[in-house]
Amino acid sequence: MNKTSNETIIEILLVEDNLSDIRLTQEAIKECKIENNLHVVRDGIEALDFLRKKGKYANAPRPCLILLDLNMPRKDGREVLAEIKADPELKRIPVIILTTSKSEDDIFITYDHCANCYITKPNDIEEFFKTITTIENFWLELVKLPFNGAQHKNL
């Protein structure tokens, strides 16, 4: 177990254009045991600005987990993923693809670009909440991450 994760606030970045999905994710994450800050950006360009601390995101924290939707305006999730995983500064941040797409092509493409996992959003709300809890249990408690947001800031 990652002990520090219980003591520091976990920074999570949600990249999602749909307001309804944003709200649902926020509600589900509210029920998480681990204290966290959920940051929301609405498309791929904003996501990369956030991660690279550009413009209005100059003071953005480094997230220790990214929840990435695939279909978005301006720059879609596939492009964002490819850029993150090609960037030595960002490539260690786990990226979880969280999308409505069940397309096999999307699954292949995203794993080819080193997505850390691919999850199709369940239609049922209880299932969706369970999914978010599972993400929390696995990614924020069970696995050892290369760093967390707070530690990184202190470096």
Next chain:
Amino acid sequence: MQLPDKINILIVDDNPGNLFTLETILNNAELNIVKASSGEEALKCVLKSDFAVIILDVQMPGMDGFETAEVIRSREKSKFTPLIFVTGVGQSDLHIDKGYSLGAIDYILKPIKPEGLKTKLSVLIDLYKNKKMLEQKTMELERSNKELEHFAYVASHDLQEPLRSVTSHVQLLSMRYKGKLGEDADDFINFAVEGTTRMKALINDLLSYSRIGTRGKPFEKIDTTSTVKIVLDNLETSIEKAEAIITYDNLPEIFADPTQMIQLFQNLIGNAIKFKGENPPEVHISAYQSGEEWIFSVKDNGIGISSEFFDRIFVIFQRLHNIDEYSGTGIGLSVCKKIVERHGGKIYVESELEKGSKFIFSFPIHTLKGY
């Protein structure tokens, strides 16, 4: 495709004087007369445009009228263009026969009688116009059919997104506020949840219905006995629950879309179990050859269908029962109908209330020979 403003007529003669005479006779505001002074030139014209009629001189240096006709006939585009040969008097019957065998629809003799030619031509032009109109109508129909299928697909696909949002938030309301807002509120929320669940089922069904035409797989040789075995496997739970007895004869090999055949049998056998009477369901599947068709049937001992509904049951989203009596959206049989029709067959039902139903569908055997 629109009817061209002018109708093209090709006249072919090596003699400029004859061309001029023909043109003068035919001249008419409706026509666009194209002249060619040799067989070779005529072929070039035929490649470029579509002609209602071609009038060909038989005796020409180089490629003569017969040779030209042969090439014109061999090309897809001009295969059915009516040909009229022009020939001098005194030609033998043999000569004339050769012209007809090359697809000429008429022979005219020099010197040309203007009124006779004009009358013949006007009949051919009317034919041409009708043919063009028919082609245009067929194309429009095909296009609108495709558009409709595409529309159903896009509509059902794009409706999923907002529906998902409604469903999730209504479910969230129910999860968080059930029992906290009073009985009325609980009722209202429950109806909303049920409504979204049902709408989701309808949209999913609409999507799969539209996929039959747009996402169908090519036909391949399949053994329908194996298809039925797969289906019985898929339906195992409901067969056991209903204590159904399913029997089948030796079923033939046919050429079909394998997934759609599974869907077809599964819907029919599934229905036979679902609409069971008081006794455990007994379902029998058989097939026999009749002329150029395989006739399949799925017979049950279920609740049966009144004859007034025999057509209606195959229409999408038509149901004969209340949703709390029998679940489902009313898609199953419309899917069966669409699948059978995609394979060139027909489906219908024979049934009597409380005795059972027999769904009968045909598959043309020629599909089998065609592959």
